[in-house]
Amino acid sequence: MAGLESWHDGAAKAAIVDFVGRAVRDVAPQERVAVFDNDGTLWCEKPAYIQLDFLVRRLAEQVAADPTLTDNPAYRAAAAGDLAWFGDAVTQHYNGDDSALKVLAGAVLSAYAGLTVEEHAERVNAFFADATHPTLGVPYTACGYRPMVELLQYLEAHGFTNYIASGGGRDFMRPITTQMYGVPPERVIGSSVGLDFVDGNLKTTSTPEFLNDGPVKAVRIWGRVGRRPIFAAGNSNGDIAMMEYATAAPNPSLALLVRHDDGEREFDYVAGAEKSLQLAEANGWTVASMRNDWTTVFDGR
Amino acid sequence: MAGLESWHDGAAKAAIVDFVGRAVRDVAPQERVAVFDNDGTLWCEKPAYIQLDFLVRRLAEQVAADPTLTDNPAYRAAAAGDLAWFGDAVTQHYNGDDSALKVLAGAVLSAYAGLTVEEHAERVNAFFADATHPTLGVPYTACGYRPMVELLQYLEAHGFTNYIASGGGRDFMRPITTQMYGVPPERVIGSSVGLDFVDGNLKTTSTPEFLNDGPVKAVRIWGRVGRRPIFAAGNSNGDIAMMEYATAAPNPSLALLVRHDDGEREFDYVAGAEKSLQLAEANGWTVASMRNDWTTVFDGR
Numbered sequence: 001m002a003g004l005e006s007w008h009d010g011a012a013k014a015a016i017v018d019f020v021g022r023a024v025r026d027v028a029p030q031e032r033v034a035v036f037d038n039d040g041t042l043w044c045e046k047p048a049y050i051q052l053d054f055l056v057r058r059l060a061e062q063v064a065a066d067p068t069l070t071d072n073p074a075y076r077a078a079a080a081g082d083l084a085w086f087g088d089a090v091t092q093h094y095n096g097d098d099s100a101l102k103v104l105a106g107a108v109l110s111a112y113a114g115l116t117v118e119e120h121a122e123r124v125n126a127f128f129a130d131a132t133h134p135t136l137g138v139p140y141t142a143c144g145y146r147p148m149v150e151l152l153q154y155l156e157a158h159g160f161t162n163y164i165a166s167g168g169g170r171d172f173m174r175p176i177t178t179q180m181y182g183v184p185p186e187r188v189i190g191s192s193v194g195l196d197f198v199d200g201n202l203k204t205t206s207t208p209e210f211l212n213d214g215p216v217k218a219v220r221i222w223g224r225v226g227r228r229p230i231f232a233a234g235n236s237n238g239d240i241a242m243m244e245y246a247t248a249a250p251n252p253s254l255a256l257l258v259r260h261d262d263g264e265r266e267f268d269y270v271a272g273a274e275k276s277l278q279l280a281e282a283n284g285w286t287v288a289s290m291r292n293d294w295t296t297v298f299d300g301r
Numbered sequence: 302m303a304g305l306e307s308w309h310d311g312a313a314k315a316a317i318v319d320f321v322g323r324a325v326r327d328v329a330p331q332e333r334v335a336v337f338d339n340d341g342t343l344w345c346e347k348p349a350y351i352q353l354d355f356l357v358r359r360l361a362e363q364v365a366a367d368p369t370l371t372d373n374p375a376y377r378a379a380a381a382g383d384l385a386w387f388g389d390a391v392t393q394h395y396n397g398d399d400s401a402l403k404v405l406a407g408a409v410l411s412a413y414a415g416l417t418v419e420e421h422a423e424r425v426n427a428f429f430a431d432a433t434h435p436t437l438g439v440p441y442t443a444c445g446y447r448p449m450v451e452l453l454q455y456l457e458a459h460g461f462t463n464y465i466a467s468g469g470g471r472d473f474m475r476p477i478t479t480q481m482y483g484v485p486p487e488r489v490i491g492s493s494v495g496l497d498f499v500d501g502n503l504k505t506t507s508t509p510e511f512l513n514d515g516p517v518k519a520v521r522i523w524g525r526v527g528r529r530p531i532f533a534a535g536n537s538n539g540d541i542a543m544m545e546y547a548t549a550a551p552n553p554s555l556a557l558l559v560r561h562d563d564g565e566r567e568f569d570y571v572a573g574a575e576k577s578l579q580l581a582e583a584n585g586w587t588v589a590s591m592r593n594d595w596t597t598v599f600d601g602r
Contacts, residue, residue: 030485100433118522175528184331185527193578195523197516197542200549202523215498222418222496222503222524226486241498 004154007294013293014066015254015286022252023230028199031251034231035221035242038173038190041235042181043260044143046267047135048083051172054127055087058111070275072266073100074107083134094272095162105208109193113206117171117195120204124175136298143300144180146286146299148233148258152181153230163229165189165221167213167238171204184191189220213238235260236273243276243285255285262290265297305455306450308599314594315453316555316587321459323553328531328545330460332552334533336454336522336543339467339474339491341354342536342559343482345444347568348436349384352473355428357387359412374401375408384435395573410494411507418503420473420494425476437599445481447600448589449534449559452483456532466490466522468539490521498591514539517548519546536561538576544586556586563591566598 007013024033024260039045059078062069069075069172077085089100112120133143164183166173170190177183194209195202212220218241221229232239232246235258243255257280260269270277280287308314324333327453340346360379363370370376378386390401413421434444453463465484468476472492478484495510496503513521519542533540533547536559544556558581561570571578581588589599 118529145424170524171527174516186525188527192524195520197519197546200545202519202546218498218503219496223493225473226472226489228410244501298390 004147004150004151006207007295008293008295010293012256012286012288016154016256019231019252020155020244023160024158026252027230030161031227031230032155032158032160033163033225033227033229034152034155034160035163035165035229035233035246036148036181037215037234037236037239038164038168039235039244040192040260041233041239042056042148042152042164043140044136044145046260046269048087049168050133050140051142051168052083052086053131053134054124054172055108056085057112057127057131058123059107059218062111065135072103072107074104084292088166091271092222106206109208112205113193113204115204116201118201120171121175124172128176138298141176141180142298142300144299145258145294146296147294149181149299151233154182156182160231161187163187163189163214163221163225165217165232165242167191167211167217170212189217189247208214212233215241221245231252231257233258234276238272240276240279243279244283247283247285255283257281257285257287259287259289260292261292262297264291304543305448305451307451307595309594309596311594313557313587313589317455317557320457320553320555324531325459327553331462332527332528332531333456333459333461333494334528334530335391335464336490336518336530336534337449337462337463338483338535338540338543339469339538340536341463341561342534343445343449343453343465344441345437345446345567347561347570349388350445351434351441352469352470353384353387354417354432354435354441355425355473356409356412357384358428358432360408361426362459363412373404379408391538407507410509414494414505414506414507418505420513421472421505422476425452425473427590429477430486436547439599442481442601443601444602446559446595447597448595449484450600452534453484457483461532462488464488464490464522464526466513466518466524466533466543467494468512472511490518490525516542518543522546531535531555533557534559535573535577537581539573541577544577548584548586556581556584557582557590558586560588560590562593563595563598565592567591 036211056078063079089104093101094193116202128141162183168190170192174185174188177188191212192209194205194207197203228249229246230253233256247253247255260267273277357379359378364376364380388415390405394402433440463484469491471493475486475489478489492513493510495506496505496509530547531552531554533544534557542602548554548556561568
């Protein structure tokens, strides 16, 4: 049976093993539903969301084909390879200034508009076949956290069904989640633009359909699964609602919060996770410290 | 292996058997996705949608508790047990007059508002434990079509994964689809009101989130599954898009249209299915005639 080899013996591992034991004893297999955030929980989200690289490459491609787009600061930043501009737009948003984010959103939403979902998947596959992480220097598909992949396998070995519930793009994740996490497309919940049905095919639009973050994660999990999860793992304020959702029922349950406190092996940051860390303490959620609980962060290194 | 015992040997059965043989040969198991409409395809939808009974009972309960509601014709009809009023509202809608439907929609959307999804499921279970079909005189859970249940089992036995994609309420169907069809909640796609996340629980609102009909079925199937189905079964114009979606790709595929032409054993009607029957002929979709293709309509009778 799959173990948790990359977890130090400690409070986090003990809480997981204890919870799984109670779930196996008290919860029917079909009700053993586990949900995982992706960015920062299953794979690395720094220095920028991996999906942002996918989007910025497309903006650079578009502005190369149509130089008039440089009038728009998002395309200009993309053409210049200025990823910091995009990160700043998100930071400004968290500080209450949405002006740059609005410029960015328009470009991002239209970046892949008009493709069939199959064509979009081909672009995603081409991206992952080619792109490498800017500081780790390995393919993005090697940027999953080994202890979390072991946890996915450990839960599955104990009759759980794992879902991903991420703020990232549903159709951006689907092509690689089977390979990276053993989670097939039908168990990937994420954000999406609207789709149009045209001549027997589904095509992406530039209209947002929903942003799968915060309380929307709980709504989308129910919409997809029709069961309340008993396990939820996240790493940020956007995961609070699904962690509350998983732990509000009388069944055995566990909420696991990944803490990014390992500047040597990964990154050290709390921005965007402040409230979730407070609630973890207040509610007794389990915190997995990258530095203290994980013997290895990434597979093979 | 499960067979198709309630199907006469004929063109429809032959087309199914031939298709399944080609799918098993040419399509990887994870891509063998089948989608089924529910009302009129898996269970009886006449003389009225089963869910309408569930809603009208609730309206009658509400007007009994608050007699001022009789000012509203929908509650008045519910109190009087006048199901025909509701049927007429739908017919008028199809004839271009939405006035009664709008009155009806407001009442229907608010009928179960404010419940947690678990409380709503309890109401659904209580309804199915109690209610019987008005003309067939059996519990609604005995109103599934035996040949279609055999088809679900036949596909599953050949490595298919079955989903329901219905215009009916997602959370109205979920409590009984495992028992009736062997389809668990996570594979039920249907219409829904919006849900609010409140104190760790999900509660129904009176705001429609989406109506899972027509092209929306194709969008929702992709959203849920992340794969294009290769088999789609329906019985009405609302199923055209998903049948086109399933058959537009190069893989072996089958679209099956149930024709209600058996006034003795079930009902004989084409209203709402006119265009789908035309397209079935034009596109070579398989038509299953209740009268000619099914040896038995309902289990045990």
